[in-house]
Amino acid sequence: MYIRRIIALLMVATALMCSVPSLAVTEPAAQVGTDVSGFSSTLLDGSEIDGSVFSDYTVSVVTYWATWSGPCQLEMPFFQQAYEEVEGVGVFGLLHEDGTSTVSAAVELMEDSGCTYPCFVTDSVWSAVTEQAGCIPQTFFVDENGVILEARHGYFTSYDALYERLVYWLGQIAPQTFTVRFRDGLTGQTLLTVTDVPFGGSVTPPTPLEHEGYIFSGWSTDEYNNVTSDLIVTAQYVRCQYRVRFICSLDNVVIWTQQVYHGEAAIAPAPHEHSGYEFVGWSESFDCVTDNLYIYALYDEVVPEPDGDVDCNGIVNNLDALLALRISCGLEECTDECVSHGDMNGNGTIDVTDALLILRVALGLA
Numbered sequence: 309m310y311i312r313r314i315i316a317l318l319m320v321a322t323a324l325m326c327s328v329p330s331l332a333v334t335e336p337a338a339q340v341g342t343d344v345s346g347f348s349s350t351l352l353d354g355s356e357i358d359g360s361v362f363s364d365y366t367v368s369v370v371t372y373w374a375t376w377s378g379p380c381q382l383e384m385p386f387f388q389q390a391y392e393e394v395e396g397v398g399v400f401g402l403l404h405e406d407g408t409s410t411v412s413a414a415v416e417l418m419e420d421s422g423c424t425y426p427c428f429v430t431d432s433v434w435s436a437v438t439e440q441a442g443c444i445p446q447t448f449f450v451d452e453n454g455v456i457l458e459a460r461h462g463y464f465t466s467y468d469a470l471y472e473r474l475v476y477w478l479g480q481i482a483p484q485t486f487t488v489r490f491r492d493g494l495t496g497q498t499l500l501t502v503t504d505v506p507f508g509g510s511v512t513p514p515t516p517l518e519h520e521g522y523i524f525s526g527w528s529t530d531e532y533n534n535v536t537s538d539l540i541v542t543a544q545y546v547r548c549q550y551r552v553r554f555i556c557s558l559d560n561v562v563i564w565t566q567q568v569y570h571g572e573a574a575i576a577p578a579p580h581e582h583s584g585y586e587f588v589g590w591s592e593s594f595d596c597v598t599d600n601l602y603i604y605a606l607y608d609e610v611v612p613e614p615d616g617d618v619d620c621n622g623i624v625n626n627l628d629a630l631l632a633l634r635i636s637c638g639l640e641e642c643t644d645e646c647v648s649h650g651d652m653n654g655n656g657t658i659d660v661t662d663a664l665l666i667l668r669v670a671l672g673l674a
């Protein structure tokens with residue numbers, strides 16, 4: 309019972325220290341330079357791991373943590389993001405084991421927080437390092453030979469803060485330059501610019517080419533802002549589309565609206581039918597559309613041929629001829645309807661000639 313109480317007190321003390329790095333027994337600098345390549349331990353799934361793993365990466369980051377530590381849980385997603393996104397970097401959890409922070413608790417917590425980076429338990433090599441500080445969490449950046457480059461006591465408050473250190477060490481260890489090529493997206497092979505930049509550098513994009521019928525929609529990636537590898541950046545385009553509206557010129561009703569790609573033809577709808585009018589065509593061409601268009605269906609009024617039936621009784625006979633004669637003499641009123649039926653010579657009025665022409669129709673001579 310007494311021993312358990314001491315352990316509990318130690319746990320509380322350690323928990324308090326985790327968020328107060330100034331209580332550390334030693335400064336982080338004292339841990340720098342330590343060779344941890346000789347460590348040998350087991351991962352949470354029971355498989356073995358040792359210091360040779362560091363040779364697989366330009367730089368590795370090792371996060372010393374315990375399941376009961378809030379700050380540790382806070383920064384777990386940052387390590388996961390680095391694990392997923394930063395090339396050339398190894399990410400490892402280093403589990404502090406005690407009565408609460410057990411392998412099973414760690415497995416559960418990592419699963420719950422979606423963390424998949426490998427995590428191993430402390431061995432004697434790592435204990436010798438972490439116990440110098442005696443706080444949780446601690447973070448170590450380790451080179452490919454297993455030598456600690458940087459140690460931190462306390463936790464990262466953002467992914468950016470972690471990323472900044474990773475980029476720093478990648479730049480220090482691998483100060484090579486990378487080539488960024490900007491390429492046109494439509495012509496495919498047209499190279500716009502080629503720029504060599506150092507690790508973590510940025511490139512100002514060139515002005516994209518103009519392509520008729522296309523709109524530049526952006527670059528294929530924004531990684532040129534933070535270059536960590538050779539890069540090809542492609543200008544992306546979307547094809548212009550236009551709206552073509554077909555409209556009836558008689559009543560302004562939209563017959564059909566169509567989306568048409570630049571340079572392509574619109575397909576004409578069937579024009580509406582209107583009594584007394586004849587469709588004669590569209591207001592403009594739409595074989596090669598390069599803008600939004602309003603196309604009007606054009607109509608001519610259909611004027612019936614005069615038939616001679618001036619009194620509009622359905623029969624053409626000598627009475628119509630007589631009526632036309634009386635109208636021509638001013639003895640009867642000349643209505644528009646009379647003109648439409650009786651103006652046989654098309655001069656706009658009813659005259660004697662019309663009367664004679666109507667008589668010929670009535671007699672079957674025309």
Ligand SMILES: [Ca+2]
Pocket residue numbers: 616617618619620621622623624625627628
């Ligand atoms: Ca008649």
Ligand SMILES: [Ca+2]
Pocket residue numbers: 650651652653654655656657658659661662
């Ligand atoms: Ca006439």
